[in-house]
Amino acid sequence: xxxxxxxxxxxxxxxxxxxxxxxxxxxxxxLLQEIKSVDENFPRELFEDMGYNVETHGQKGFNGVAILSKxxxxxxxxxxxxxxxxxxxxxxxxEARYIEATVVGDRAVRISGLxxxxxxxxxxxxxDYKLRWMDRLRARAADLLAAEEPALLxxxxxxxPQEEDAARxxxxxxxxxxxxxxxxxxxxxxxxxxTEAFRARTPGPGHFTFWDYQAGAxxxxxxxxxxxxxxxxxxxxxxxxxxxxxxxxxxxxPSDHVPVWVDLAV
DNA sequence: ATGGTCGCCGAGCGA
Numbered sequence: 001x002x003x004x005x006x007x008x009x010x011x012x013x014x015x016x017x018x019x020x021x022x023x024x025x026x027x028x029x030x031l032l033q034e035i036k037s038v039d040e041n042f043p044r045e046l047f048e049d050m051g052y053n054v055e056t057h058g059q060k061g062f063n064g065v066a067i068l069s070k071x072x073x074x075x076x077x078x079x080x081x082x083x084x085x086x087x088x089x090x091x092x093x094x095e096a097r098y099i100e101a102t103v104v105g106d107r108a109v110r111i112s113g114l115x116x117x118x119x120x121x122x123x124x125x126x127x128d129y130k131l132r133w134m135d136r137l138r139a140r141a142a143d144l145l146a147a148e149e150p151a152l153l154x155x156x157x158x159x160x161p162q163e164e165d166a167a168r169x170x171x172x173x174x175x176x177x178x179x180x181x182x183x184x185x186x187x188x189x190x191x192x193x194x195t196e197a198f199r200a201r202t203p204g205p206g207h208f209t210f211w212d213y214q215a216g217a218x219x220x221x222x223x224x225x226x227x228x229x230x231x232x233x234x235x236x237x238x239x240x241x242x243x244x245x246x247x248x249x250x251x252x253x254p255s256d257h258v259p260v261w262v263d264l265a266v
Numbered sequence: 267a268t269g270g271t272c273g274c275c276g277a278g279c280g281a
C-alpha cells in the first residue's frame with residue numbers, strides 16, 4: 001500500500017497538476033493539505049471517477065485537509081481532538097487542519113492527515129497557537145500509540161527538524177518553523193516512540209519537500225524539509241520504503257510543496 | 267535593503 005502526503009496549496013488551482021500526478025504516480029492513499037476549499041466545492045467527483053474514496057475537512061479560503069483512498073475509509077474524525085474553538089459539523093477545531101480515518105486494506109491502517117499551524121510571526125499569538133496545537137497533537141499521537149496497531153500521522157508539520165533539513169539553516173533561525181520550541185515540540189512527539197519514516201531510510205543533508213515560490217528558491221535548491229511521516233512501531237514494521245518526489249516541483253503550475261511517500265507491506 | 271510569488275477571492279491576508 002503506497003501512501004502519499006501532499007500539501008497542494010489550493011485544490012482549484014491544482015486540478016491539472018494533481019490529476020496528472022495521481023495518474024502517473026498511482027498512490028493508493030493521498031493525504032492532501034491546504035485544499036483551501038469548503039467541502040461543498042471540493043471536486044470530489046473528479047477523484048471518485050479516478051477510483052478514489054474521498055473524505056474532506058474543509059473551510060473557506062484557508063487550510064483544509066482531505067483523504068483520497070482506493071481502499072474503503074472508515075471511522076473518519078474531522079478536527080484534532082481537544083480543540084479550542086467550535087468548528088463545523090461538530091468538530092471542535094475552528095481551523096480545518098486534521099482528518100483521521102481507517103484504511104481498510106488486507107489489514108487496517110489508521111491514518112492521520114495534518115496541516116500544522118505555520119506559527120509566524122514568532123514570538124506572538126500565532127506561535128503560541130502553534131505550540132498549543134502541537135501539544136494537542138502529542139496527546140492524540142499518544143492515544144494512537146497506545147492502541148498498538150499500524151498507524152501513521154503524515155502531513156505538513158511546518159517544522160524543520162534539524163539543521164540538515166534546510167539548505168540555509170541560518171536564514172530560518174528566527175522563523176517559527178525552525179525555532180527551538182517548535183523543534184522540541186516535534187521531538188516530544190517523535191520520542192513517544194514513533195519512527196520518522198524518511199530519516200529512518202535516508203540520512204544526510206539536501207533532502208527537501210518545500211521550496212518557496214519567491215526568489216527562485218527551486219532553481220537554487222533553496223529548500224526545507226517540513227512534510228513528514230510518523231509511524232507507530234507496528235506501522236514501521238511494515239515500511240518497505242519512504243521517499244520524496246521532488247521532481248514534481250519542477251512541473252507546470254506546481255504547488256510549493258512536493259509529495260512524500262511511504263510504501264507499506266499491506 | 268528591499269522585494270521578490272503564489273492562492274484565496276476580488277482587498278488584503280496567509281504562507
